[in-house]
Amino acid sequence: MPIGLIALSLGAFGIGLTEFVIMGLLPEVAGDFGVSEATAGWLISGYALSVTVGALFLTASTTRLPRKPVLLGLLGLFIVGNTLSAIAPSYEVMLTGRILAALCHGAFFGIGSVVAAGLVAPSMKARAVAIMFTGLTAANVLGVPFGTLLGQQLGWRSTFWVISATGVIAFIGIATLVPALNKDAQAAGLRHELRAFRNGQVWLSLVITILAYGGMFGAFTYMAYTLTGVSGYPSSAVPWLLILSGLGLFVGNWIGGRLADRSIDGTLIAFVAGLLVTLVLFGLLASIPVVAAVALFVMGGFGFGTVPGLQSRIMHYAGGAPTLASGANIGAFNIGNALGAWAGGVAISAGLGYASPVWTGALITVPALIIMIIAAAKARRETPAPADVEPVTTAA
Numbered sequence: 088m089p090i091g092l093i094a095l096s097l098g099a100f101g102i103g104l105t106e107f108v109i110m111g112l113l114p115e116v117a118g119d120f121g122v123s124e125a126t127a128g129w130l131i132s133g134y135a136l137s138v139t140v141g142a143l144f145l146t147a148s149t150t151r152l153p154r155k156p157v158l159l160g161l162l163g164l165f166i167v168g169n170t171l172s173a174i175a176p177s178y179e180v181m182l183t184g185r186i187l188a189a190l191c192h193g194a195f196f197g198i199g200s201v202v203a204a205g206l207v208a209p210s211m212k213a214r215a216v217a218i219m220f221t222g223l224t225a226a227n228v229l230g231v232p233f234g235t236l237l238g239q240q241l242g243w244r245s246t247f248w249v250i251s252a253t254g255v256i257a258f259i260g261i262a263t264l265v266p267a268l269n270k271d272a273q274a275a276g277l278r279h280e281l282r283a284f285r286n287g288q289v290w291l292s293l294v295i296t297i298l299a300y301g302g303m304f305g306a307f308t309y310m311a312y313t314l315t316g317v318s319g320y321p322s323s324a325v326p327w328l329l330i331l332s333g334l335g336l337f338v339g340n341w342i343g344g345r346l347a348d349r350s351i352d353g354t355l356i357a358f359v360a361g362l363l364v365t366l367v368l369f370g371l372l373a374s375i376p377v378v379a380a381v382a383l384f385v386m387g388g389f390g391f392g393t394v395p396g397l398q399s400r401i402m403h404y405a406g407g408a409p410t411l412a413s414g415a416n417i418g419a420f421n422i423g424n425a426l427g428a429w430a431g432g433v434a435i436s437a438g439l440g441y442a443s444p445v446w447t448g449a450l451i452t453v454p455a456l457i458i459m460i461i462a463a464a465k466a467r468r469e470t471p472a473p474a475d476v477e478p479v480t481t482a483a
Contacts, residue, residue: 089206092218094257094264095199098162099222101257102192104230105169105250106134109185111235111311111329112243114322119243120178124312125432131308132432133182134189135425139418142193146414154198158261161191161198166254173247193421197414200398202265212402213351217344217395224340224391228333232326239326281411288404288469289412291462293419295455296397299359300423301430302452303390306366306445307332308428309435310383316441318379331380335387343392347399352463355396359456362389366449373442394420427451 109116109130117127149157168188175181196219203219204212230253238246284290306313314320314328339358346354369382398416405412430451431444 089266091206091265092203092215094260095203095219096222096225097260098158098195098199098257099219100226100230101162101222101250101253102165102195103223103226104234104253105165105188105247106138106192107226108231108234108238108246108250109134110308111231111325112238112246113309113311115238115243116181120181122178123436124309125436126178128308128428128432130182130185132425132428134185134192135421135423135428137186137189138192138421139425140193141190142197142414142418142421143411145190145194146197146411149194149198150410153267154202155261155265155267157198158195158202158265159258161195162254162258162261164188164191165195166251166258169247169251169254173244173251189421193414193417196417198410200402200413200417201410204399204402211348213347213395213399214344216398216402217340217347220340220344220391220394220398221337223394224333224337226333228330228337231333232330235329236326239322284412286404286406288462288466289401291458291465292397292401292404293416295355295359295459295462296401296416296419297423297426298451298455298458299355299362299393299397300390300420301426302362302366302423302448302450302455303386304424304427305431305448305451306369306386306427307390307448308424309431309441309444312435312441313373313445314379314383317373318376319374320376320379328380328383332383332387335384336391339388339390339392340394342388344395347396351396351400351403352459352466355393355400355459356456356463358389358392358396359452359459362386362393363449363452363456365389366445366452370442370445370449373445 113124113127113130116130117124145161165188168184168186171184171187172181175184199219200216203215207215234246234249237249311325314325315322320328343354343358365382365386369379369386372378372382398413401412401416427448430447434443434447435441
């Protein structure tokens with residue numbers, strides 16, 4: 088695999104860290120600023136909605152620019168946002184820092200996915216995307232648990248200082264290791280990119296992404312509360328349980344990328360169905376500590392195992408105009424994130440208990456599975472990509 092994929096993975100690690108570490112620190116941040124659990128949850132859902140805005144508008148505004156400088160500029164915005172979060176004197180200022188950091192997220196992953204796929208042969212595109220997203224899983228396996236532990240021991244602000252430093256390292260990695268791309272692949276323009284949205288499968292893919300990820304994050308956003316308030320774990324165990332969840336994400340991403348290169352739709356149906364079953368069992372047995380820990384691992388595996396397939400699917404049906412569609416799908420991931428966080432917060436605020444977000448996630452996942460089955464059946468009856476658009480063949 089090209090060494091440039093490692094650099095992209097470094098960027099994914101830093102951005103994944105800032106997105107997910109807040110979940111383990113949510114009780115500390117809420118207590119420090121004196122806000123409720125649901126209000127603190129906006130640090131997650133607000134971030135996710137801002138990712139969607141950045142994914143669409145920043146990606147659209149940079150379609151004619153060289154991709155490497157764009158990636159570096161996005162990382163610069165990421166560093167500024169996390170530094171602001173680290174020094175925030177109030178909840179409102181921290182939310183502003185989260186929004187600034189989030190604006191780079193969607194465009195980075197959207198453009199980065201296209202770059203990653205362009206560095207390898209067509210038969211290995213899903214695997215290349217999975218390697219890039221390995222940085223995201225590494226952020227969950229290592230960064231989030233130890234970031235949570237650091238925040239609990241030295242204060243949550245220390246975690247955001249470390250995130251800012253990680254952004255600097257990622258910036259250097261991108262500048263050093265990612266090659267400049269073919270100019271023809273960078274000059275398509277917005278009108279050309281919008282052609283991808285003529286394909287109904289692109290829209291179906293976006294809806295599936297929103298619902299599948301919404302189901303996972305309906306449960307995962309308030310996992311610290313579920314594990315301590317329902318499963319009976321002490322707060323000191325949360326970082327180590329998040330390591331277990333991160334391992335599930337890593338395994339799911341690795342397996343999902345390889346299976347998606349063989350059959351994207353078959354892999355997605357299997358993984359979304361597995362996520363639904365896991366959430367139902369988790370909701371039923373969350374009060375049993377050992378079962379909760381196992382379910383956390385499996386949920387991470389099935390949930391994140393869909394990512395390479397979902398990203399590759401929309402790039403496939405976008406044909407030769409993948410950049411904006413890829414960015415839109417990253418936005419869809421985060422609309423799902425916001426949907427799940429909002430729905431879980433509503434369930435808790437309604438007095439349904441700390442297990443209710445898990446059931447909320449299961450309810451959101453049901454239509455994801457149904458639509459995925461319909462989309463796969465529809466795809467078998469159609470031409471898989473638009474006839475007037477050539478597939479991407481950009482090489483490093």
